[in-house]
Amino acid sequence: MSKHTITLTVNGNEFTREVESRTLLVHFVREDLDLTGTHIGCDTTSCGACTLLVNGRAIKSCTMFAVQANGAAVETIEGVAQNGDLHPLQEGFWEKHGLQCGYCTPGMIMSAKQLLEQNPNPTEEEIRWGISGNLCRCTGYNKIVEAIQYAAAKAREGQTEAGGEEASS
Amino acid sequence: MIPGQFDYHAPTSLDEAVALLGQHGGAKILAGGQSLIPAMRFRLALPEVLIDINGLADLDYIREAVGHLAIGGLTRESALEESAAVQSRYPLLADTARVIADPLVRNLATVGGNLAHADPANDHPAAMLAYNAQVVAHGPQGTRTIAIDDFFTGLFENSLADDEILTEIRIPEPGAGAGGAYLKVERKVGDYAISAVAVQLAMSGDSVSAARIGLTNVSPVPMRASGAEQAVVGQRLTEEVLEAAGRAAAAECDPSADLRGSVDYKRDLTRVLTKRALRKAAERAAGGTS
Numbered sequence: 001m002s003k004h005t006i007t008l009t010v011n012g013n014e015f016t017r018e019v020e021s022r023t024l025l026v027h028f029v030r031e032d033l034d035l036t037g038t039h040i041g042c043d044t045t046s047c048g049a050c051t052l053l054v055n056g057r058a059i060k061s062c063t064m065f066a067v068q069a070n071g072a073a074v075e076t077i078e079g080v081a082q083n084g085d086l087h088p089l090q091e092g093f094w095e096k097h098g099l100q101c102g103y104c105t106p107g108m109i110m111s112a113k114q115l116l117e118q119n120p121n122p123t124e125e126e127i128r129w130g131i132s133g134n135l136c137r138c139t140g141y142n143k144i145v146e147a148i149q150y151a152a153a154k155a156r157e158g159q160t161e162a163g164g165e166e167a168s169s
Numbered sequence: 170m171i172p173g174q175f176d177y178h179a180p181t182s183l184d185e186a187v188a189l190l191g192q193h194g195g196a197k198i199l200a201g202g203q204s205l206i207p208a209m210r211f212r213l214a215l216p217e218v219l220i221d222i223n224g225l226a227d228l229d230y231i232r233e234a235v236g237h238l239a240i241g242g243l244t245r246e247s248a249l250e251e252s253a254a255v256q257s258r259y260p261l262l263a264d265t266a267r268v269i270a271d272p273l274v275r276n277l278a279t280v281g282g283n284l285a286h287a288d289p290a291n292d293h294p295a296a297m298l299a300y301n302a303q304v305v306a307h308g309p310q311g312t313r314t315i316a317i318d319d320f321f322t323g324l325f326e327n328s329l330a331d332d333e334i335l336t337e338i339r340i341p342e343p344g345a346g347a348g349g350a351y352l353k354v355e356r357k358v359g360d361y362a363i364s365a366v367a368v369q370l371a372m373s374g375d376s377v378s379a380a381r382i383g384l385t386n387v388s389p390v391p392m393r394a395s396g397a398e399q400a401v402v403g404q405r406l407t408e409e410v411l412e413a414a415g416r417a418a419a420a421e422c423d424p425s426a427d428l429r430g431s432v433d434y435k436r437d438l439t440r441v442l443t444k445r446a447l448r449k450a451a452e453r454a455a456g457g458t459s
């Protein structure tokens with residue numbers, strides 16, 4: 001068995017831990033760091049409940065070893081709200097009823113986060129394509145799509161406001 | 170499920186990686202991990218040592234070279250989707266990249282791993298067979314190129330030596346009158362193909378001057394539909410010729426019955442997809458986008 005010391009940032013905080021080489025990133029995040037917002041929904045890399053961002057890219061953390069994240073910047077659902085304010089995506093899921101049981105929601109939000117960072121103004125088709133690695137058993141997806149559209153509109157609004165303020169100051 | 174125990178090495182240069190492979194007999198290369206880790210979680214794979222090549226950042230590139238497109242072995246599937254060169258000049262590859270797994274898997278999965286895994290269910294083997302690609306391998310003796318026709322040797326088996334790393338894939342630049350297409354039918358978005366057909370052809374006037382056709386998930390080893398190729402070369406793509414090509418592909422493939430369908434269904438789907446992919450490739454050839 002080999003053990004490795006890894007150092008990484010998770011939601012901006014640096015952690016150094018010893019891990020077994022076979023420890024999956026999702027188990028590391030949930031069990032070693034106690035960040036249980038990232039879920040496990042399958043054994044076959046199919047469901048996306050475990051989605052988080054590694055260096056800005058949404059990946060399935062059940063299919064990456066924790067040692068591979070050495071030196072990386074990881075972002076989980078716990079890091080999405082800033083200073084107690086919900087992220088536009090979280091607000092969108094709230095406003096548009098983008099969840100029922102909520103099991104898929106952290107993964108959905110992390111996938112949507114990468115999508116909106118790459119493409120702030122996605123079409124409905126692009127949203128559906130962007131979350132096609134995340135399964136939801138409850139909503140039928142329509143409300144999730146609406147939640148992401150809400151977040152995209154909200155983030156754009158925020159940007160114009162900020163831009164407007166800058167221009168007037 | 171949790172994989173078995175293994176030793177882990179993360180080399181930072183190609184030579185170091187090759188040396189590590191030489192030192193550890195039972196070692197496996199870890200690239201995107203999107204085939205290997207699922208297999209390890211089911212303990213279908215129990216490697217004693219993993220050599221993680223994700224630190225070899227200089228194997229991650231897409232370059233237009235003289236006469237071919239060079240794709241580094243560690244290039245992620247998502248980079249193909251984002252590449253202007255691929256999207257504009259290699260439509261068969263662009264079609265393929267879009268339908269491999271889902272966006273989360275594509276953020277990690279590599280083109281080199283997709284080929285090296287030699288899984289007939291994977292989509293790149295058929296596409297690269299149709300393109301007549303070359304695979305570049307690096308080992309202790311240096312670098313060699315392998316024609317794609319010689320690359321797949323069995324189910325999950327390729328012609329790389331245990332201490333060789335797939336470093337590059339070269340796709341010949343499509344010439345004038347060339348066109349390509351990949352058509353796949355899957356049970357749901359992100360799934361492996363029930364059947365899929367890759368076509369790369371060249372038209373000379375109204376008739377087909379050259380064609381290569383690769384098939385996905387309808388044989389134990391990734392295969393070309395040579396009978397279907399012969400049915401179209403030198404011909405105009407009339408309905409009769411397309412039907413003959415489709416029937417040839419249906420006859421020469423060798424699917425097995427599973428949850429994705431019966432043998433007859435998969436053969437018939439292969440017939441239909443062969444016809445449609447040929448038609449689409451020819452339309453693209455006529456439209457000027459290779």
Ligand SMILES: Cc1cc2nc3c(=O)[nH]c(=O)nc-3n(C[C@H](O)[C@H](O)[C@H](O)COP(=O)(O)OP(=O)(O)OC[C@H]3O[C@@H](n4cnc5c(N)ncnc54)[C@H](O)[C@@H]3O)c2cc1C
Nearest residue numbers: 198200201202203204205270278279282283285291292335
């Ligand atoms: C849910 C899911 C759905 C999928 N659907 C599809 C699909 O529809 N179509 C499809 O084509 N694929 C699909 N895949 C497979 C995916 O594309 C894999 O990523 C790919 O088959 C392997 O690439 P990898 O980089 O992840 O390789 P790894 O899993 O890291 O490695 C696979 C094998 O190749 C070897 N290897 C890797 N890189 C090299 C190299 N450079 N040189 C030598 N040997 C190497 C490894 O040792 C290992 O034996 C799916 C995967 C998942 C999890």
Ligand code: FES
Nearest residue numbers: 041047048050062
């Ligand atoms: S837990 Fe289902 S994809 Fe990771």
Ligand code: FES
Nearest residue numbers: 100102136137138
């Ligand atoms: S809200 Fe229940 S799985 Fe999506």
